[in-house]
Amino acid sequence: MSRVVEVPTWFDDRSFEQFAHSFSQGALTDRMLFDARAAQWASPFGLIAILTAAQAVREAGGPAPVFTVPTAEDVRRYWAKAGFFQHAAGLVEVHGRVPRIKPDEHSDVLLDVTPVRASEDVHAVVGKIQQVAARILHGELGLEAKATMGFAMALSEACQNIVEHAGTSGWVAVHAYTFRKRLGRRVVVIAVSDAGVGFRRSLDATQARRFGERWGDGAALEAAVIQNVSRFRDPGRGQGIAGIKRYLSRWAGKLSIRSGTARIAIVPPWDDDEPMTEHLAPFPGAQVQIVIPAQEGHGG
Amino acid sequence: MRQTIRVERLLRESVETQYSDLVTRSTGRLVRTSIQQALAAGEGPVALLDFSDVGLVDLSCADEIIAKLLLDPPGQTYLILQGLREEQLEAIEHVLEHHDLAALVCDPAGGARPVGRLSPDLRTAFFTLQSLGAATVQVFGEQVGWTAARAAEVLDTLVRMRLVRFEGPHYLAPLT
Numbered sequence: 001m002s003r004v005v006e007v008p009t010w011f012d013d014r015s016f017e018q019f020a021h022s023f024s025q026g027a028l029t030d031r032m033l034f035d036a037r038a039a040q041w042a043s044p045f046g047l048i049a050i051l052t053a054a055q056a057v058r059e060a061g062g063p064a065p066v067f068t069v070p071t072a073e074d075v076r077r078y079w080a081k082a083g084f085f086q087h088a089a090g091l092v093e094v095h096g097r098v099p100r101i102k103p104d105e106h107s108d109v110l111l112d113v114t115p116v117r118a119s120e121d122v123h124a125v126v127g128k129i130q131q132v133a134a135r136i137l138h139g140e141l142g143l144e145a146k147a148t149m150g151f152a153m154a155l156s157e158a159c160q161n162i163v164e165h166a167g168t169s170g171w172v173a174v175h176a177y178t179f180r181k182r183l184g185r186r187v188v189v190i191a192v193s194d195a196g197v198g199f200r201r202s203l204d205a206t207q208a209r210r211f212g213e214r215w216g217d218g219a220a221l222e223a224a225v226i227q228n229v230s231r232f233r234d235p236g237r238g239q240g241i242a243g244i245k246r247y248l249s250r251w252a253g254k255l256s257i258r259s260g261t262a263r264i265a266i267v268p269p270w271d272d273d274e275p276m277t278e279h280l281a282p283f284p285g286a287q288v289q290i291v292i293p294a295q296e297g298h299g300g
Numbered sequence: 301m302r303q304t305i306r307v308e309r310l311l312r313e314s315v316e317t318q319y320s321d322l323v324t325r326s327t328g329r330l331v332r333t334s335i336q337q338a339l340a341a342g343e344g345p346v347a348l349l350d351f352s353d354v355g356l357v358d359l360s361c362a363d364e365i366i367a368k369l370l371l372d373p374p375g376q377t378y379l380i381l382q383g384l385r386e387e388q389l390e391a392i393e394h395v396l397e398h399h400d401l402a403a404l405v406c407d408p409a410g411g412a413r414p415v416g417r418l419s420p421d422l423r424t425a426f427f428t429l430q431s432l433g434a435a436t437v438q439v440f441g442e443q444v445g446w447t448a449a450r451a452a453e454v455l456d457t458l459v460r461m462r463l464v465r466f467e468g469p470h471y472l473a474p475l476t
Contacts (some may be wrong), residue, residue: 119324120317126356127319149356149387156323156358164325236363239398243359246394 002066005053007036011046013256013289019046021281023053028060028284034092039070044173044191045289047084047113051171054091056195056284059168069096077101082173083112110136110188111174122159125172126152133188136176140186142298143251150247151188151292157240158192158288165231166196166285183270183293190290198286199224199259202231217260218278225257225264244290251292259286268293301344303377307365308353310334321356328364335365339374345465346474347374348406352383362395370401373462378474382406389415402461404474412475414463425454426463430473440471 005022008015023032034050042050054065067088070076079085080101088094110132114125134148155174162170172192179187200220207229211219223229225245230237241255245266248255256265256273263277270293308320314330322331339347351357369379381403384392389405396403396416404412411430414423428444429435435443441451455471458464465472 119326120315122324123315123317123319123321123327126321126323126358127317130321130356146387152321152356153358153387153391156321156356157360160324160358160360236367236395236399239359239363239395242398243391243394 002031002033004033004035005065007034007039007042007050008046009038009040011039011042011049013043013045013258013287016045016049016258016287017280019049019053020283024281024283027062028057029062031063032057032065034065034067037068037071037096039075040072041075042079042084043177044082044113044175044189045193045287047079047082048171048173048191048193049287051084051087051091051113052193052195052285052287053283054088055168058091059195065092067092067094069094069098073099081107081112082109082175083114087113087115087171108176109173110176111172113171113173115169116159116162116172116192116194117169119163122156122163125159126156129155129174136188137292140176140294140298141188141292142295143292147251150250154244154247154290155190157244158190158290160240161286161288162192162194162196165199165202166194168194168196168285170194170196170285179291179293182272185294185296186298187294188292190288190292192288194285196285198284199257203229206231206233216278217262218264218276221257221259221262221264222276225255225266248290248292251295253293254289254291256289257286258283301346303339303342303344303347304350305335305338305342305347306350306352307331307335308351310338311354320354321358322354322361322365323356323358325360325364328361328368331361332365332368335369336374339377342377345376345378346380347377348380348382350383351381351385351388354383354388357388357391359391359395362392363398366392366403367395367399367401370396370403370462371399378404378462378465380404380406380412380474392416402463404463406475410475412473418463421454422458422461422463425451426458426473429455429458429464429471430476433476434467434470434472436469437471 085098137143203220208215228238228242252268261280265273400417402414402416402418437452459466
Protein backbone atom coordinates (compact mmCIF):
# COMPACT_ATOMS: atom_id res chain seq x y z
CA MET A 1 0.00 0.00 0.00
CA SER A 2 1.46 3.36 -1.01
CA ARG A 3 1.32 6.49 1.09
CA VAL A 4 -0.27 9.26 -0.96
CA VAL A 5 1.48 12.63 -1.01
CA GLU A 6 -0.77 15.16 -2.69
CA VAL A 7 0.74 17.75 -4.96
CA PRO A 8 -1.18 21.00 -4.30
CA THR A 9 -3.45 22.25 -7.07
CA TRP A 10 -1.62 25.58 -7.05
CA PHE A 11 1.86 24.69 -5.96
CA ASP A 12 4.01 27.59 -4.78
CA ASP A 13 6.11 28.39 -1.72
CA ARG A 14 3.00 28.81 0.43
CA SER A 15 1.11 25.68 -0.57
CA PHE A 16 4.44 23.88 -0.29
CA GLU A 17 3.63 23.48 3.42
CA GLN A 18 0.73 21.13 2.54
CA PHE A 19 3.11 19.08 0.44
CA ALA A 20 5.80 19.03 3.16
CA HIS A 21 3.22 18.05 5.78
CA SER A 22 1.93 15.19 3.65
CA PHE A 23 5.46 14.10 2.73
CA SER A 24 6.57 14.02 6.36
CA GLN A 25 3.78 11.74 7.57
CA GLY A 26 5.94 8.64 7.39
CA ALA A 27 9.43 7.36 6.72
CA LEU A 28 11.40 8.32 3.60
CA THR A 29 11.61 4.63 2.81
CA ASP A 30 7.81 4.28 2.60
CA ARG A 31 6.32 3.36 -0.74
CA MET A 32 4.87 6.70 -1.86
CA LEU A 33 2.56 8.05 -4.53
CA PHE A 34 3.04 11.70 -5.52
CA ASP A 35 -0.38 12.55 -6.84
CA ALA A 36 -0.30 15.55 -9.18
CA ARG A 37 -3.46 14.72 -11.14
CA ALA A 38 -5.34 17.74 -9.81
CA ALA A 39 -2.45 20.13 -10.33
CA GLN A 40 -3.36 23.29 -12.21
CA TRP A 41 -0.14 25.26 -11.88
CA ALA A 42 3.26 25.08 -10.20
CA SER A 43 5.87 27.73 -9.57
CA PRO A 44 9.54 26.82 -10.07
CA PHE A 45 9.66 26.40 -6.29
CA GLY A 46 6.92 23.77 -6.48
CA LEU A 47 8.46 21.87 -9.36
CA ILE A 48 11.87 21.50 -7.79
CA ALA A 49 10.34 20.73 -4.39
CA ILE A 50 8.84 17.59 -5.92
CA LEU A 51 12.23 16.61 -7.31
CA THR A 52 13.88 17.33 -3.95
CA ALA A 53 11.40 15.10 -2.15
CA ALA A 54 12.01 12.32 -4.68
CA GLN A 55 15.76 12.77 -4.37
CA ALA A 56 15.53 12.50 -0.58
CA VAL A 57 13.63 9.24 -0.93
CA ARG A 58 16.24 7.90 -3.30
CA GLU A 59 19.15 8.93 -1.07
CA ALA A 60 17.42 7.28 1.92
CA GLY A 61 17.26 4.05 -0.06
CA GLY A 62 13.48 4.12 -0.45
CA PRO A 63 11.59 2.83 -3.48
CA ALA A 64 11.10 5.33 -6.31
CA PRO A 65 7.78 7.11 -5.67
CA VAL A 66 5.05 6.72 -8.25
CA PHE A 67 4.21 10.07 -9.82
CA THR A 68 0.84 10.55 -11.48
CA VAL A 69 1.05 13.41 -13.98
CA PRO A 70 -1.39 16.34 -14.06
CA THR A 71 -4.63 15.54 -15.83
CA ALA A 72 -4.77 18.91 -17.57
CA GLU A 73 -2.94 18.84 -20.90
CA ASP A 74 -1.80 22.47 -20.71
CA VAL A 75 -0.33 21.88 -17.25
CA ARG A 76 1.57 18.82 -18.47
CA ARG A 77 2.86 20.85 -21.40
CA TYR A 78 4.05 23.67 -19.13
CA TRP A 79 5.78 21.27 -16.76
CA ALA A 80 7.41 19.55 -19.73
CA LYS A 81 8.53 22.91 -21.12
CA ALA A 82 10.00 23.71 -17.71
CA GLY A 83 12.14 20.57 -17.91
CA PHE A 84 10.41 18.89 -14.98
CA PHE A 85 9.64 15.50 -16.51
CA GLN A 86 13.09 15.15 -18.00
CA HIS A 87 14.61 15.08 -14.51
CA ALA A 88 11.67 13.45 -12.72
CA ALA A 89 12.10 10.39 -14.91
CA GLY A 90 15.31 9.52 -13.07
CA LEU A 91 13.76 9.82 -9.62
CA VAL A 92 10.13 8.74 -9.82
CA GLU A 93 8.06 6.22 -11.69
CA VAL A 94 6.03 8.44 -14.00
CA HIS A 95 2.45 7.32 -14.62
CA GLY A 96 0.64 9.11 -17.40
CA ARG A 97 1.38 10.61 -20.77
CA VAL A 98 4.19 13.14 -20.90
CA PRO A 99 4.28 15.53 -23.87
CA ARG A 100 7.51 16.02 -25.75
CA ILE A 101 8.14 19.73 -25.84
CA LYS A 102 11.05 21.60 -27.31
CA PRO A 103 12.41 24.49 -25.21
CA ASP A 104 11.03 27.86 -26.27
CA GLU A 105 13.53 30.63 -25.77
CA HIS A 106 10.80 33.27 -25.67
CA SER A 107 8.72 31.55 -23.02
CA ASP A 108 8.35 32.54 -19.37
CA VAL A 109 10.73 29.77 -18.40
CA LEU A 110 14.00 31.66 -18.11
CA LEU A 111 15.85 28.63 -16.86
CA ASP A 112 14.33 25.19 -17.04
CA VAL A 113 14.83 22.75 -14.18
CA THR A 114 18.59 22.30 -13.97
CA PRO A 115 20.61 20.08 -11.67
CA VAL A 116 23.32 21.72 -9.58
CA ARG A 117 26.06 19.30 -8.63
CA ALA A 118 29.32 21.16 -8.98
CA SER A 119 30.97 24.45 -9.81
CA GLU A 120 30.69 23.71 -13.55
CA ASP A 121 26.90 23.61 -13.26
CA VAL A 122 26.90 27.07 -11.68
CA HIS A 123 28.99 28.35 -14.59
CA ALA A 124 26.48 26.91 -17.05
CA VAL A 125 23.47 28.30 -15.16
CA VAL A 126 24.97 31.78 -14.92
CA GLY A 127 26.05 31.79 -18.55
CA LYS A 128 22.65 30.66 -19.74
CA ILE A 129 20.58 33.02 -17.62
CA GLN A 130 22.36 36.18 -18.76
CA GLN A 131 21.21 35.59 -22.30
CA VAL A 132 17.54 35.75 -21.35
CA ALA A 133 17.47 37.71 -18.09
CA ALA A 134 18.10 41.08 -19.71
CA ARG A 135 15.02 40.65 -21.91
CA ILE A 136 12.75 39.98 -18.94
CA LEU A 137 14.29 42.18 -16.24
CA HIS A 138 14.80 45.26 -18.36
CA GLY A 139 12.17 44.73 -21.02
CA GLU A 140 9.25 43.47 -18.95
CA LEU A 141 9.99 44.35 -15.34
CA GLY A 142 11.43 47.81 -15.93
CA LEU A 143 14.66 47.27 -14.00
CA GLU A 144 17.76 49.16 -15.08
CA ALA A 145 19.94 47.28 -17.55
CA LYS A 146 22.67 46.82 -14.95
CA ALA A 147 20.24 44.83 -12.79
CA THR A 148 20.89 41.81 -14.99
CA MET A 149 24.39 41.32 -13.63
CA GLY A 150 23.19 41.55 -10.05
CA PHE A 151 20.46 39.06 -10.84
CA ALA A 152 22.97 36.59 -12.24
CA MET A 153 25.18 37.17 -9.20
CA ALA A 154 22.28 36.40 -6.85
CA LEU A 155 21.51 33.26 -8.82
CA SER A 156 25.15 32.20 -8.72
CA GLU A 157 25.44 32.67 -4.97
CA ALA A 158 22.17 30.83 -4.31
CA CYS A 159 23.32 27.86 -6.40
CA GLN A 160 26.71 27.83 -4.68
CA ASN A 161 25.02 27.18 -1.36
CA ILE A 162 24.30 23.73 -2.71
CA VAL A 163 27.84 23.13 -3.92
CA GLU A 164 29.45 24.47 -0.76
CA HIS A 165 27.10 23.34 1.99
CA ALA A 166 24.43 20.80 1.03
CA GLY A 167 26.59 17.72 0.80
CA THR A 168 24.53 16.53 -2.14
CA SER A 169 23.24 17.86 -5.43
CA GLY A 170 20.21 20.09 -5.93
CA TRP A 171 18.03 21.89 -8.43
CA VAL A 172 17.46 25.38 -9.77
CA ALA A 173 14.74 26.88 -11.98
CA VAL A 174 13.81 30.44 -12.94
CA HIS A 175 10.42 31.52 -14.25
CA ALA A 176 8.61 34.78 -14.92
CA TYR A 177 4.92 35.09 -14.17
CA THR A 178 2.33 37.41 -12.69
CA PHE A 179 1.80 37.55 -8.93
CA ARG A 180 -1.90 38.28 -9.14
CA LYS A 181 -2.99 37.96 -5.51
CA ARG A 182 -0.07 39.36 -3.60
CA LEU A 183 1.27 42.00 -5.95
CA GLY A 184 -0.65 42.31 -9.19
CA ARG A 185 2.59 42.62 -11.14
CA ARG A 186 4.99 40.48 -13.11
CA VAL A 187 7.82 38.85 -11.17
CA VAL A 188 10.87 36.77 -11.86
CA VAL A 189 11.28 33.91 -9.43
CA ILE A 190 14.49 32.00 -8.74
CA ALA A 191 14.00 28.71 -6.90
CA VAL A 192 16.91 26.66 -5.60
CA SER A 193 16.44 23.47 -3.61
CA ASP A 194 18.47 20.57 -2.32
CA ALA A 195 17.91 17.49 -0.20
CA GLY A 196 21.15 17.95 1.73
CA VAL A 197 22.08 18.52 5.33
CA GLY A 198 20.19 21.80 5.78
CA PHE A 199 21.30 24.95 7.60
CA ARG A 200 21.15 23.58 11.15
CA ARG A 201 23.42 20.62 10.55
CA SER A 202 25.71 22.72 8.41
CA LEU A 203 26.19 25.22 11.25
CA ASP A 204 25.97 22.85 14.22
CA ALA A 205 29.70 22.64 14.88
CA THR A 206 30.35 26.37 14.93
CA GLN A 207 27.08 27.91 16.14
CA ALA A 208 25.14 25.50 18.37
CA ARG A 209 27.02 26.43 21.54
CA ARG A 210 26.64 30.15 20.86
CA PHE A 211 22.85 29.85 20.63
CA GLY A 212 22.51 27.36 23.49
CA GLU A 213 18.93 26.25 24.12
CA ARG A 214 17.66 28.40 21.28
CA TRP A 215 19.58 26.31 18.76
CA GLY A 216 17.44 24.77 16.05
CA ASP A 217 16.42 25.25 12.43
CA GLY A 218 15.12 28.78 13.05
CA ALA A 219 18.26 29.90 14.89
CA ALA A 220 20.44 28.42 12.15
CA LEU A 221 18.54 30.38 9.50
CA GLU A 222 18.82 33.51 11.62
CA ALA A 223 22.59 33.01 11.93
CA ALA A 224 23.06 32.48 8.20
CA VAL A 225 20.60 35.00 6.78
CA ILE A 226 20.59 37.82 9.34
CA GLN A 227 24.11 37.49 10.78
CA ASN A 228 25.77 36.23 7.56
CA VAL A 229 27.46 33.40 9.44
CA SER A 230 29.02 30.47 7.60
CA ARG A 231 30.24 27.08 8.78
CA PHE A 232 33.70 27.96 7.48
CA ARG A 233 36.06 29.94 9.69
CA ASP A 234 37.42 31.80 6.66
CA PRO A 235 36.45 35.45 7.32
CA GLY A 236 35.56 35.86 3.66
CA ARG A 237 32.65 33.46 3.96
CA GLY A 238 29.04 34.49 4.40
CA GLN A 239 29.09 37.17 1.74
CA GLY A 240 26.84 35.30 -0.69
CA ILE A 241 23.57 35.71 1.19
CA ALA A 242 24.60 39.24 2.20
CA GLY A 243 25.08 40.06 -1.49
CA ILE A 244 21.69 38.60 -2.39
CA LYS A 245 20.00 40.68 0.32
CA ARG A 246 21.72 43.83 -0.87
CA TYR A 247 20.61 43.21 -4.45
CA LEU A 248 17.04 42.53 -3.38
CA SER A 249 16.85 45.64 -1.22
CA ARG A 250 17.66 47.69 -4.30
CA TRP A 251 14.79 46.23 -6.34
CA ALA A 252 12.21 45.57 -3.58
CA GLY A 253 12.79 41.86 -3.98
CA LYS A 254 12.04 39.09 -1.55
CA LEU A 255 14.22 36.30 -0.19
CA SER A 256 12.86 33.31 1.67
CA ILE A 257 14.72 30.24 2.84
CA ARG A 258 13.16 27.14 4.31
CA SER A 259 15.29 24.53 5.99
CA GLY A 260 14.26 21.64 8.20
CA THR A 261 11.28 22.87 10.19
CA ALA A 262 11.76 26.63 9.83
CA ARG A 263 11.45 29.34 7.27
CA ILE A 264 12.92 32.83 7.22
CA ALA A 265 11.97 35.67 4.89
CA ILE A 266 13.31 39.11 4.10
CA VAL A 267 9.95 40.70 3.44
CA PRO A 268 9.55 43.68 1.09
CA PRO A 269 6.77 46.25 1.64
CA TRP A 270 4.49 44.65 -0.97
CA ASP A 271 4.28 41.33 0.87
CA ASP A 272 2.78 40.25 4.20
CA ASP A 273 4.84 37.12 4.82
CA GLU A 274 6.10 36.22 8.29
CA PRO A 275 9.81 37.03 8.82
CA MET A 276 10.28 33.76 10.71
CA THR A 277 8.10 30.66 10.95
CA GLU A 278 9.09 27.69 13.08
CA HIS A 279 7.70 24.26 13.95
CA LEU A 280 6.81 23.48 10.36
CA ALA A 281 6.68 19.99 8.93
CA PRO A 282 10.21 18.64 8.47
CA PHE A 283 11.54 18.66 4.92
CA PRO A 284 15.01 17.68 3.73
CA GLY A 285 17.76 20.14 2.87
CA ALA A 286 17.13 23.79 2.06
CA GLN A 287 14.78 25.62 -0.28
CA VAL A 288 15.58 29.14 -1.40
CA GLN A 289 13.24 31.47 -3.26
CA ILE A 290 14.15 34.88 -4.66
CA VAL A 291 11.43 37.10 -6.10
CA ILE A 292 12.16 40.19 -8.18
CA PRO A 293 9.03 42.24 -8.92
CA ALA A 294 8.35 44.52 -11.85
CA GLN A 295 9.03 48.08 -10.87
CA GLU A 296 5.89 50.15 -10.31
CA GLY A 297 4.28 51.06 -13.61
CA HIS A 298 5.70 48.01 -15.41
CA GLY A 299 4.46 44.51 -16.10
CA GLY A 300 1.07 44.78 -14.43
CA MET B 301 58.27 47.91 -15.64
CA ARG B 302 54.70 46.66 -15.57
CA GLN B 303 53.31 43.21 -16.02
CA THR B 304 49.81 42.82 -17.44
CA ILE B 305 47.89 39.69 -16.49
CA ARG B 306 44.80 38.96 -18.58
CA VAL B 307 42.37 37.44 -16.11
CA GLU B 308 40.00 36.16 -18.80
CA ARG B 309 42.81 34.18 -20.41
CA LEU B 310 43.76 32.62 -17.07
CA LEU B 311 40.10 31.76 -16.49
CA ARG B 312 39.95 29.89 -19.79
CA GLU B 313 43.19 28.08 -19.01
CA SER B 314 42.03 27.16 -15.50
CA VAL B 315 38.42 26.13 -16.01
CA GLU B 316 36.70 24.26 -18.80
CA THR B 317 33.85 26.64 -19.60
CA GLN B 318 32.40 28.23 -22.69
CA TYR B 319 31.57 31.32 -20.63
CA SER B 320 33.81 34.08 -19.36
CA ASP B 321 32.27 34.57 -15.93
CA LEU B 322 34.26 34.63 -12.73
CA VAL B 323 31.85 32.67 -10.55
CA THR B 324 32.23 30.18 -7.69
CA ARG B 325 34.92 29.80 -5.07
CA SER B 326 36.59 26.86 -6.74
CA THR B 327 37.02 28.90 -9.94
CA GLY B 328 38.37 31.76 -7.86
CA ARG B 329 40.93 29.51 -6.21
CA LEU B 330 42.14 28.19 -9.57
CA VAL B 331 42.39 31.65 -11.11
CA ARG B 332 44.16 33.03 -8.03
CA THR B 333 46.72 30.24 -8.19
CA SER B 334 47.32 31.03 -11.87
CA ILE B 335 47.74 34.72 -11.04
CA GLN B 336 50.21 33.90 -8.28
CA GLN B 337 52.22 31.76 -10.71
CA ALA B 338 52.21 34.54 -13.29
CA LEU B 339 53.35 37.05 -10.68
CA ALA B 340 56.13 34.76 -9.52
CA ALA B 341 57.35 34.43 -13.09
CA GLY B 342 56.97 38.11 -13.90
CA GLU B 343 59.22 41.07 -13.30
CA GLY B 344 58.72 44.60 -12.05
CA PRO B 345 57.05 46.14 -9.05
CA VAL B 346 53.62 46.68 -10.64
CA ALA B 347 51.18 44.14 -12.06
CA LEU B 348 47.97 45.11 -13.82
CA LEU B 349 45.18 42.58 -13.38
CA ASP B 350 43.20 43.14 -16.56
CA PHE B 351 39.51 42.18 -16.37
CA SER B 352 38.71 43.07 -19.97
CA ASP B 353 36.45 40.43 -21.60
CA VAL B 354 35.47 38.99 -18.22
CA GLY B 355 31.69 38.65 -17.79
CA LEU B 356 30.06 38.39 -14.40
CA VAL B 357 32.16 38.59 -11.24
CA ASP B 358 30.33 37.12 -8.25
CA LEU B 359 31.17 37.82 -4.62
CA SER B 360 32.54 34.38 -3.82
CA CYS B 361 34.93 34.43 -6.74
CA ALA B 362 35.96 38.03 -6.06
CA ASP B 363 36.67 37.04 -2.48
CA GLU B 364 38.87 34.14 -3.54
CA ILE B 365 40.81 36.20 -6.06
CA ILE B 366 41.02 39.82 -4.99
CA ALA B 367 40.62 39.62 -1.21
CA LYS B 368 42.98 36.68 -0.80
CA LEU B 369 45.62 38.23 -3.06
CA LEU B 370 45.47 41.42 -1.01
CA LEU B 371 45.49 39.60 2.32
CA ASP B 372 48.50 37.54 1.27
CA PRO B 373 50.37 39.93 -1.03
CA PRO B 374 52.50 38.42 -3.75
CA GLY B 375 56.11 39.35 -2.88
CA GLN B 376 56.95 42.94 -3.63
CA THR B 377 54.44 43.35 -6.45
CA TYR B 378 51.80 46.08 -6.34
CA LEU B 379 48.49 45.01 -7.86
CA ILE B 380 46.30 47.35 -9.86
CA LEU B 381 42.94 46.34 -11.32
CA GLN B 382 41.97 47.51 -14.78
CA GLY B 383 39.27 46.92 -17.37
CA LEU B 384 36.50 46.62 -14.78
CA ARG B 385 32.89 47.42 -15.63
CA GLU B 386 30.67 49.16 -13.09
CA GLU B 387 28.90 45.99 -11.88
CA GLN B 388 32.16 44.08 -11.57
CA LEU B 389 33.70 46.89 -9.56
CA GLU B 390 30.64 46.94 -7.32
CA ALA B 391 31.09 43.25 -6.47
CA ILE B 392 34.79 43.77 -5.76
CA GLU B 393 34.11 46.81 -3.58
CA HIS B 394 31.60 44.79 -1.58
CA VAL B 395 34.29 42.19 -0.90
CA LEU B 396 36.93 44.80 -0.06
CA GLU B 397 34.64 46.49 2.45
CA HIS B 398 33.79 43.14 4.02
CA HIS B 399 37.49 42.60 4.73
CA ASP B 400 38.32 46.24 5.51
CA LEU B 401 40.65 46.32 2.50
CA ALA B 402 41.38 48.74 -0.31
CA ALA B 403 42.71 48.17 -3.81
CA LEU B 404 43.87 50.34 -6.68
CA VAL B 405 41.91 50.63 -9.90
CA CYS B 406 43.17 52.22 -13.10
CA ASP B 407 41.24 55.31 -14.02
CA PRO B 408 40.76 56.57 -17.57
CA ALA B 409 43.06 59.55 -17.00
CA GLY B 410 46.04 57.22 -16.68
CA GLY B 411 46.43 57.24 -12.92
CA ALA B 412 44.91 55.02 -10.29
CA ARG B 413 42.27 55.47 -7.64
CA PRO B 414 41.76 53.53 -4.44
CA VAL B 415 38.48 51.66 -3.93
CA GLY B 416 37.20 49.86 -0.86
CA ARG B 417 37.61 50.83 2.77
CA LEU B 418 39.79 53.92 3.05
CA SER B 419 39.57 56.88 5.43
CA PRO B 420 39.27 60.41 4.01
CA ASP B 421 42.84 61.19 5.19
CA LEU B 422 44.25 58.18 3.36
CA ARG B 423 42.28 59.02 0.23
CA THR B 424 43.49 62.64 0.29
CA ALA B 425 47.05 61.49 0.82
CA PHE B 426 46.90 59.05 -2.07
CA PHE B 427 45.62 61.57 -4.61
CA THR B 428 48.01 64.26 -3.39
CA LEU B 429 50.97 61.92 -3.71
CA GLN B 430 49.81 60.78 -7.14
CA SER B 431 49.66 64.39 -8.32
CA LEU B 432 53.16 64.99 -6.96
CA GLY B 433 54.55 61.83 -8.55
CA ALA B 434 57.02 61.13 -5.78
CA ALA B 435 57.64 62.97 -2.53
CA THR B 436 59.47 62.86 0.74
CA VAL B 437 57.50 63.15 3.97
CA GLN B 438 58.52 66.78 4.25
CA VAL B 439 57.45 67.77 0.74
CA PHE B 440 54.23 65.82 1.04
CA GLY B 441 53.45 67.32 4.48
CA GLU B 442 53.98 70.84 3.21
CA GLN B 443 51.71 70.14 0.25
CA VAL B 444 48.78 68.97 2.37
CA GLY B 445 49.48 71.19 5.37
CA TRP B 446 50.07 68.35 7.83
CA THR B 447 52.79 67.95 10.45
CA ALA B 448 55.65 65.66 9.47
CA ALA B 449 54.50 63.11 12.04
CA ARG B 450 50.97 62.98 10.68
CA ALA B 451 52.19 62.88 7.08
CA ALA B 452 54.60 60.03 7.85
CA GLU B 453 51.93 58.06 9.68
CA VAL B 454 49.45 58.36 6.82
CA LEU B 455 52.02 57.54 4.13
CA ASP B 456 53.29 54.53 6.07
CA THR B 457 49.74 53.27 6.41
CA LEU B 458 49.33 53.53 2.64
CA VAL B 459 52.57 51.59 2.20
CA ARG B 460 51.33 48.84 4.55
CA MET B 461 48.12 48.68 2.53
CA ARG B 462 50.28 48.38 -0.60
CA LEU B 463 48.64 51.40 -2.17
CA VAL B 464 51.88 53.39 -2.17
CA ARG B 465 55.51 52.38 -2.71
CA PHE B 466 58.37 53.53 -0.54
CA GLU B 467 61.77 53.90 -2.13
CA GLY B 468 63.59 55.73 0.64
CA PRO B 469 63.31 58.60 1.12
CA HIS B 470 60.54 58.90 -1.50
CA TYR B 471 56.98 57.73 -1.45
CA LEU B 472 55.46 56.98 -4.87
CA ALA B 473 52.04 56.13 -6.20
CA PRO B 474 52.49 52.81 -8.06
CA LEU B 475 51.59 54.16 -11.49
CA THR B 476 53.99 57.10 -11.36
